[in-house]
Amino acid sequence: MGRRRGAILIKSEENNVAHSNAAVGLFAAGIIACVAPIAHAADAANPDWPCIQRKVATLTSVQMWDGPAVDDLSQWSDNEETRKLVAVLVSRRVPLEQAATSIAQFAAAQPQDKRDESLKNLFAGLLSTVNTDRATVMSGLERFQRRQKARAAEIERQDGVLRQLKERAAADEKARAELAAAEDRHNWDIRVFTERQQSLPLACEVPVVIEQRLFELGREIRSHMSE
Amino acid sequence: MDSTGHSRVTAGVTRHTSWFMIALLASLLVATAAPAYTVYVTNEKDGTVSIIDSAKLEVVRTVKVGQRPRGITLTKDHRWLLICASDDNAVLVYDARTMELVKSLPSGQDPELFILHPAGKLLYIANEEDNLVTVVDIEKDSVLAEIPVGVEPEGMGISPDGKVLVTTSETTNMAHFIDTATNTTIDNVLVDSRPRFAEFNADGSQVWVSAEIGGTVTVIDAKTRAVITKIAFKIPGMPLDAIQPVGVRITKDGKRAFVALGPSNRVAVIDTATFKVEKYLLVGQRVWQLAFTPDEKLLFTTNGSSNDVSVIDVEKLRVVRSIKVGRYPWGVVVAPF
Numbered sequence: 204m205g206r207r208r209g210a211i212l213i214k215s216e217e218n219n220v221a222h223s224n225a226a227v228g229l230f231a232a233g234i235i236a237c238v239a240p241i242a243h244a245a246d247a248a249n250p251d252w253p254c255i256q257r258k259v260a261t262l263t264s265v266q267m268w269d270g271p272a273v274d275d276l277s278q279w280s281d282n283e284e285t286r287k288l289v290a291v292l293v294s295r296r297v298p299l300e301q302a303a304t305s306i307a308q309f310a311a312a313q314p315q316d317k318r319d320e321s322l323k324n325l326f327a328g329l330l331s332t333v334n335t336d337r338a339t340v341m342s343g344l345e346r347f348q349r350r351q352k353a354r355a356a357e358i359e360r361q362d363g364v365l366r367q368l369k370e371r372a373a374a375d376e377k378a379r380a381e382l383a384a385a386e387d388r389h390n391w392d393i394r395v396f397t398e399r400q401q402s403l404p405l406a407c408e409v410p411v412v413i414e415q416r417l418f419e420l421g422r423e424i425r426s427h428m429s430e
Numbered sequence: 431m432d433s434t435g436h437s438r439v440t441a442g443v444t445r446h447t448s449w450f451m452i453a454l455l456a457s458l459l460v461a462t463a464a465p466a467y468t469v470y471v472t473n474e475k476d477g478t479v480s481i482i483d484s485a486k487l488e489v490v491r492t493v494k495v496g497q498r499p500r501g502i503t504l505t506k507d508h509r510w511l512l513i514c515a516s517d518d519n520a521v522l523v524y525d526a527r528t529m530e531l532v533k534s535l536p537s538g539q540d541p542e543l544f545i546l547h548p549a550g551k552l553l554y555i556a557n558e559e560d561n562l563v564t565v566v567d568i569e570k571d572s573v574l575a576e577i578p579v580g581v582e583p584e585g586m587g588i589s590p591d592g593k594v595l596v597t598t599s600e601t602t603n604m605a606h607f608i609d610t611a612t613n614t615t616i617d618n619v620l621v622d623s624r625p626r627f628a629e630f631n632a633d634g635s636q637v638w639v640s641a642e643i644g645g646t647v648t649v650i651d652a653k654t655r656a657v658i659t660k661i662a663f664k665i666p667g668m669p670l671d672a673i674q675p676v677g678v679r680i681t682k683d684g685k686r687a688f689v690a691l692g693p694s695n696r697v698a699v700i701d702t703a704t705f706k707v708e709k710y711l712l713v714g715q716r717v718w719q720l721a722f723t724p725d726e727k728l729l730f731t732t733n734g735s736s737n738d739v740s741v742i743d744v745e746k747l748r749v750v751r752s753i754k755v756g757r758y759p760w761g762v763v764v765a766p767f
Contacts, residue, residue, distance in 0.1 A: 259669075259672075259693075263667060263668070263669065264667070265665060265666065265667035265668045266668060266669075266672060266693070266694060266695055267695075268712065269712035272666075272667050274667075411735065414715070414735070415715065415735060415736055415737075418695070418714070418715050418736055419736070422752070
């Protein structure tokens with residue numbers, strides 16, 4: 204339900220863009236019409252969350268793997284080898300195959316009786332670091348949404364000013380000059396708003412990609428554990 | 431060619447033949463160990479179907495189909511593959527072996543899930559936007575009836591004798607029981623929030639209805655329509671809102687049920703005699719729908735967020751493989767060939 208409502212919102216924005224050259228006035232009306240759904244698209248608990256995907260603040264270990272719970276473990280940060288590997292694994296620039304090889308090497312280097320413990324700590328470090336990185340990305344998305352809301356409000360305000368200027372323009376030369384400048388500004392702001400809005404679905408995928416990667420890595424670490 | 435040469439050739443041919451026989455026998459033995467079925471998975475975001483060989487457990491082909499493919503089923507004669515192309519507002523019919531498009535069936539708006547009548551001719555399609563179930567003759571390509579149901583119908587189950595259709599409505603939170611002879615609603619059963627899926631057991635005595643937000647599965651007596659029990663799920667440490675039951679499958683002997691639990695990334699295994707959860711199996715992310723192989727040795731799960739399919743060994747209750755497919759895998763069906 205939520206997903207579909209979100210999809211409609213994006214679709215209507217795409218439509219607005221498609222017609223923008225033909226009828227800027229109509230387009231502006233469309234943008235303003237979109238402002239309200241933007242404000243209401245998110246759930247009540249997270250009014251600034253702009254994504255179709257539901258906001259999940261923290262990923263827990265039980266969702267990510269079927270190994271022991273590691274959410275409160277912090278010993279991993281005392282071990283340099285684990286810390287270094289965590290830094291490699293969290294980097295999305297490191298391909299998953301390469302990450303898997305590093306995990307296998309790490310597992311092989313551990314003494315048999317300590318292997319499960321070391322791998323558990325490795326996953327603890329990974330989960331904790333990923334949660335921190337993910338929180339930064341998510342607060343960035345919310346900041347983005349607050350700015351978009353402010354832009355939408357400004358566009359709505361400009362629309363009112365434009366209407367007044369248009370009424371006065373027939374008889375008032377000064378209003379005519381002001382109208383041209385105000386229209387330019389208005390169109391520019393709409394363009395910025397729309398472009399930002401179009402990049403939103405892709406930006407919303409980032410937390411998803413982070414979560415997917417963590418799940419894959421968890422599966423990889425788990426495959427080297429005997430318990 | 432002299433006689434010696436001839437016999438050498440004959441010997442060669444014989445040797446060749448015996449090797450061939452051994453190879454054939456070996457392949458038959460392998461085939462007995464793991465029959466090769468064809469598994470079809472719709473990828474909602476890619477608009478494709480991934481085809482998996484159940485013996486090799488790998489994707490052997492990916493075929494472009496309509497926009498936003500979700501529900502998928504096979505005709506009773508296994509000739510046609512039917513796919514709900516939700517954004518095309520159509521049910522597309524493909525030749526299951528060649529994957530050539532045969533035709534497009536009228537489906538009503540936004541088809542998401544459907545179910546075939548056991549006799550194989552009638553298809554019941556849930557139209558989410560219109561609050562209708564559309565009944566289509568898949569041979570004559572005609573709409574026979576439109577049955578008004580609750581708001582946002584989705585889950586579709588049919589009794590093994592084909593006499594009763596159950597559809598669930600997401601917003602009304604009901605399972606509607608429909609008499610297929612008259613296409614009228616005979617009863618409504620209140621279930622938990624956002625019911626997603628309805629599944630009859632093989633002897634037709636029970637209907638299992640999953641509720642995505644409610645986080646439960648309601649087991650309904652198919653005859654009296656009384657609620658037998660409500661199954662809740664508890665996974666230590668798992669946030670309750672991550673447990674979102676969707677797909678349900680029950681073994682033919684009626685002893686075990688499997689329930690896909692969405693973003694908890696697990697499939698629950700339920701003993702149907704006690705309605706107790708025996709085990710939670712970690713599969714992939716946002717597990718959605720399930721399908722058995724015809725021999726019920728394997729269960730395939732579509733994992734919408736990790737873009738893969740998990741393969742469960744039904745006897746050992748272990749996940750034996752995960753297979754990467756397209757983006758947002760949604761529906762799954764297995765052909766007996």
